[in-house]
Every structure is written in structure tokens, then in C-alpha cells.
Amino acid sequence: MSRKRTGGCLCGAVRFELDGEPFLIGVCHCADCRKESGSAFTFYAKWPRAAFRVTGETRTYAGRDFCPACGARLFNLHAEDVELRVGSLDEAPTTIGSPSQEGWIKRRETWLAPIGGASQSTEDTPR
8 A cells, every 4th residue: 555645735725645655855955945945945855746636726936836825835746746845744754764865055054964875966956
């Protein structure tokens, strides 16, 4: 039986389900991810698009889906996958594993150490 995960936005108007495990887990330090998250980096994971179901209305800005009611940033839908903001999962993200890649490390805060075992890209990480 495949593992199911659920999540959604802050107000609950958008909900989603995911089947199975992510095929990629990463962290991005780029300026866009900083601005969209309001944090020093974005923590994300990718699943095949077929493993993802969403209910509720979302809006999209520059490929980034969010809840129009509460503004919570949720995911990026691509043709073959969904890149999910791990903080939008209902359970603590520690159950999905550690990041395998870290992108835009030239913008990583000096007080953040590199993630052990993760590939390090100066700028973009491969999609």
C-alpha cells in the first residue's frame, strides 16, 4: 500500500493529497524563493504529477500556486511533476527525508552550513 500524505493552506480552503514518496527533496536560496517564502530559503519536494490531487481554488503567479484567501504558498505544477512547499504538509516534514540537493548556494546565509550529503549548485539546480 502506497503512503498517502495530505496538506493544504493556512485557512483550509485548499487541500491536497500525495501518493508515495517524493523523488527529489531540495532547498533553494535564490532571491525569488526568499521573496516568495519570506524566509532565508525554500524547502521543497517533488512528486510525479499523477500522484497529486488538489481541491479548492488556487491562483498562480509566475508558476507558483497559492491560496487566494490566505495567501499561503503551496506548489509549482509542471507538466510531469509537482514541486510542493514541504511546510504545507499536515505532518512534520521530517518524515520525508533530508534534502538531496541545495541550489543557489552563492546566496546561502553565512550562518547556514551546507547540507551534508546534498549536491551543491552555485545557481540553479537541475529540474
